[in-house]
Amino acid sequence: xxxxxxxxxxxxxxxxxxxxxxxxxxxxxxxxxxxxxxxxxxxxxxxxxxxxxxxxxxxxxxxxxxxxxxxxxxxxxxxxxxxxxxxxxxxxxxxxxxxxxxxxxxxxxxxxxxxxxxxxxxxxxxxxxxxxxxxxxxxxxxxxxxxxxxxxxxxxxxxxxxxxxxxxxxxxxxxxxxxxxxxxxxxxxxxxxxxxxxxxxxxxxxxxxxxxxxxxxxxxxxxxxxxxxxxxxxxxxxxxxxxxxxxxxxxxxxxxxxxxxxxxxxxxxxxxxxxxxxxxxxxxxxxxxxxxxxxxxxxxxxxxxxxxxxxxxxxxxxxxxxxxxxxxxxxxxx
Numbered sequence: 001x002x003x004x005x006x007x008x009x010x011x012x013x014x015x016x017x018x019x020x021x022x023x024x025x026x027x028x029x030x031x032x033x034x035x036x037x038x039x040x041x042x043x044x045x046x047x048x049x050x051x052x053x054x055x056x057x058x059x060x061x062x063x064x065x066x067x068x069x070x071x072x073x074x075x076x077x078x079x080x081x082x083x084x085x086x087x088x089x090x091x092x093x094x095x096x097x098x099x100x101x102x103x104x105x106x107x108x109x110x111x112x113x114x115x116x117x118x119x120x121x122x123x124x125x126x127x128x129x130x131x132x133x134x135x136x137x138x139x140x141x142x143x144x145x146x147x148x149x150x151x152x153x154x155x156x157x158x159x160x161x162x163x164x165x166x167x168x169x170x171x172x173x174x175x176x177x178x179x180x181x182x183x184x185x186x187x188x189x190x191x192x193x194x195x196x197x198x199x200x201x202x203x204x205x206x207x208x209x210x211x212x213x214x215x216x217x218x219x220x221x222x223x224x225x226x227x228x229x230x231x232x233x234x235x236x237x238x239x240x241x242x243x244x245x246x247x248x249x250x251x252x253x254x255x256x257x258x259x260x261x262x263x264x265x266x267x268x269x270x271x272x273x274x275x276x277x278x279x280x281x282x283x284x285x286x287x288x289x290x291x292x293x294x295x296x297x298x299x300x301x302x303x304x305x306x307x308x309x310x311x312x313x314x315x316x317x318x319x320x321x322x323x324x325x326x327x328x329x330x331x332x333x334x
Contacts, residue, residue: 030063033090034051034065034088034090035068035090035091036067036069037070037199038070038152038222040067043151043218043242043273043276043277044242046273046276050273051244051269054264054265055261055262063261075197075198076093080097080144083144083245084144085249086248088247089250091244092243092245093245094240094241095133095242095243096108096109096181097178098243099179099181101140103320104140105137106319108326109182109185109239110238110308111237112237112301112308112312113238113327114238117153117154117236120274120278121274122333123330124270129149130148130270132322133146145246147246147266148243149241149243150242151239152219152240153216153278154238155214155216155235156215156216156233157214159212159229160230160231161231162233163299166189166300166304169186169191169212170190171191173209173210174186174194174213175212180315180319185308188308189303194209201225213229214237215240217282218281220232226291230293230294231293232294234295234296234299236301237304237308
């Protein structure tokens with residue numbers, strides 16, 4: 001962590017936040033932990049860097065972020081508990097993992113809710129959607145405060161076989177995120193769902209415990225899952241909808257001015273991270289294709305969509321009124 005901390009200090013100096021009163025500034029500075037379970041080279045790293053730089057700038061170097069990528073502070077379900085106890089100050093989590101503390105969060109995992117990368121980027125930044133997601137968590141989660149929504153792109157299937165249509169996943173064991181949404185969607189395609197921590201996916205693909213997994217291209221790349229699952233089929237079935245959290249304990253301790261700085265830094269993430277994340281997706285695909293990884297780009301999505309669409313309203317209704325509202329907002333965004 002020394003390198004990342006020194007980067008924060010260096011950024012502060014570059015921004016001119018330290019002058020002749022540098023010693024006083026250093027004495028007043030406070031460091032905050034920021035955990036996420038993916039490598040720094042993913043969209044999570046992009047978002048954390050944006051947040052850290054903006055918060056340091058606005059706070060004149062008094063609020064500094066120490067990043068803990070790669071699940072150093074635990075996998076997302078563990079960090080979601082630690083954020084509520086105040087043991088971590090900030091985290092990123094997938095909305096699917098947030099369903100462990102607020103089941104209605106599973107609405108953002110509904111398949112084919114987001115029609116394309118362009119639709120996803122536009123929806124994630126839509127103020128009405130962000131407000132609805134904030135309201136949902138404000139009503140259903142104690143001791144943690146949602147700041148904003150971001151994304152790591154669309155999720156796709158990968159394994160050792162090509163998927164050209166829905167028939168190709170019948171009876172396959174697919175590792176999915178542990179939400180009721182996933183457990184309803186994948187069986188509708190004829191697949192079997194398997195739950196496990198993200199850190200176990202590589203070995204499970206390698207040993208055949210699962211036939212396939214699903215995630216974004218950049219996550220697939222940076223975690224080297226292509227080594228044991230060399231074919232990715234671009235199903236685009238689901239979004240990596242992600243969340244930026246602050247612990248309730250920290251949030252309640254901040255002054256109104258500090259809260260404003262934190263919210264402005266979160267807006268910086270919401271504004272810039274989604275587009276950057278999609279760029280990372282494309283760069284990873286180009287890199288992996290040069291390495292010989294197979295991408296199935298002509299997936300016939302019609303069968304998947306036909307199976308998924310009748311479940312969308314029912315899943316949202318079963319989850320609750322906030323979920324239904326979020327579903328309708330996503331559909332209304334063109």
